[in-house]
Amino acid sequence: MFDDVLARNPGEAEFQQAVHEVMESLTPLADNHSGYTQWSILQRICEPERQVIFRVPWVDDSGEVRVNRGFRVEFNSALGPYKGGLRFHPSVNLSIVKFLGFEQVFKNALTGMPIGGGKGGSDFDPKGRSDAEVMRFCQSFMTELYRHIGEYTDVPAGDIGVGGREIGYLFGQYKRITNRYESGVLTGKGLSWGGSQVRTEATGYGTVFFAQEMLAAKGTSLDGMSVVVSGTGNVALYAVEKVHQLGGKVIAVSDSSGYVVDEQGVDLEVLQEIKEVRRGRVSEYVDQVGDRARFVSDGSIWEVPCQVALPCATQNELDETDAKTLVANGVRLVAEGANMPTTPAAAAILRDAGVLFAPGKAANAGGVATSALEMQQNASRDSWSFARTEERLHEIMRDIHDTCVTQAEAVGHPGDYVIGANLAAYIKVADAMVAQGVI
Missing domain, CATH: 3.40.50.720 (NAD(P)-binding Rossmann-like Domain)
Structure with missing residues (x-):
């Protein structure tokens, strides 16, 4: 099965590594629940639902035209709208975005929140750039990205190189193009305009x-x-x-x-x-x-x-x-x-x-979990206190921990958080995909 992934995704080392790690953890399922490891399910889980690559032209402070490459990989929406960050870093390429999106599918499933997985970004490097240059880049990036996202479709957030400044410029351009104040389309927003307490932390x-x-x-x-x-x-x-x-x-x-x-x-x-x-x-x-x-x-x-x-x-x-x-x-x-x-x-x-x-898909899930809480607050036009949001975050991380422990014990690998996390997330996504038919 993994050989097929290698053949379909040549040269994508990071993505191949992420898939291999999950496939290795499926061995206990193959022994007792062979339906979960059918190639028809695995093949679809390993193939993104949609991959978007686009040109991002912008003008630097000296008036020179620059061109970067933008990405958005909408990996799996079985559990909800695509959810995952944008990374601005020179190392960004399709393999890295696909690996991040693949990981995000399972990470999001572990949170228990109704969100699918996706990821995006650009090989643009914000380090050393002025605020004006970053703004122009973000506006150009969003001018293409806006047509692919929405609060019920795909909800990006921040990642490496994308913080509050970048999210602000991206949201402003989205609002300008669409003429809608759609708070739930991006997470990691400022507290005064739809953001959530604790999201930064x-x-x-x-x-x-x-x-x-x-x-x-x-x-x-x-x-x-x-x-x-x-x-x-x-x-x-x-x-x-x-x-x-x-x-x-x-x-x-x-x-x-x-x-x-x-x-x-x-x-x-x-x-x-x-x-x-x-x-x-x-x-x-x-x-x-x-x-x-x-x-x-x-x-x-x-x-x-x-x-x-x-x-x-x-x-x-x-x-x-x-x-x-x-x-x-x-x-x-x-x-x-x-x-x-x-x-x-x-x-x-x-x-x-x-x-x-x-593993990161369990221990690193706090950011996207709080992004989902931000979406929840946006949908209800509500704003929670820091203490309430932090307690909910702690509760989600405790639940993820307990889920990993329970799943690992169920398949005879007590204390193995890698197997516990991978199997618990995989089963949840696979069940949803089977229920929704071959799509």
Whole structure:
């Protein structure tokens, strides 16, 4: 079956990796529930319902015309309208968007919310661009994308390179073109114009909530544990915040220039000022806090000994060598805050060593879950408090954890969060697809 996926999607390494990971988890179903592993179902699940690729022309501040490529892969709508973020980064290509969309289908299914899966983006790099350039790009991007989305069709959100600024420009252009204030067409909006409390914090918070549930199942907690978080983007920053709130201590964070180690615990206020206000590099952290921290420009952040590791940067950032180092240094838990940040070989090493391992489709689901809560508030013209929204997020992450545990136990793999997450999500999507016929 996987050979057919390889043949139909040549050269798409990230997408192939994501499909292979799910297919590997289906073995227990093949033994007792062969109907779920029929090729007719698998073939449709692995094939996007729609793939859109388009040109995005825009003019930079010097008057030069630039051209980027835009993508939107609407992968599966069996459970609801397509839902998934937009990524603006030079690495974006069709393989990455398809891998993200495929993962999103199962991630969204685990939330229990009525949303399907999709993903999109562009190879545009917002770093170093002025606000005016970013606005012109977003307006051009939306001028094509608008015809493919809608609150009952496809609801994009943010991802790497797409934050509140970009969502604002995209929403403004959508409103301008359609002459409709359709709040539910995009999530991640500003609080004053249809956004949800906790959406900014949701993915990072959700990852830590999931890790806390994993530890609670083993009779312990994050309190007093040393934690390493890769990345200093939105997910990482709020993972750091929630770890500290729950009594853990984050001792290292990173960006593309290297990583900093602060054994006293990373000062979140300093880090946020550097990354969110000045848009600076993590190396500047040492300049702010002095000798208590050190910056390392080479090597891997996973060389820093810790009890909990939260990869929150990008795909395949934690490889086989990193996994061996983490195990040797006594790591107890790894929870993926990014999409597929751990290579298959690394994940196998961690799981074989008895390390608690949470795949991104479960641990990373807090962001899209809160996006669905934003859609719910938009539909009812309502606005929830921070406390109410955070509690609902925590409840959803607890439910995802329990679903993974129950499903893994049901197929004879207790404690395997990868098998539990993949099977629970796959069964839910497959059941809906069968019920709706061959479409």
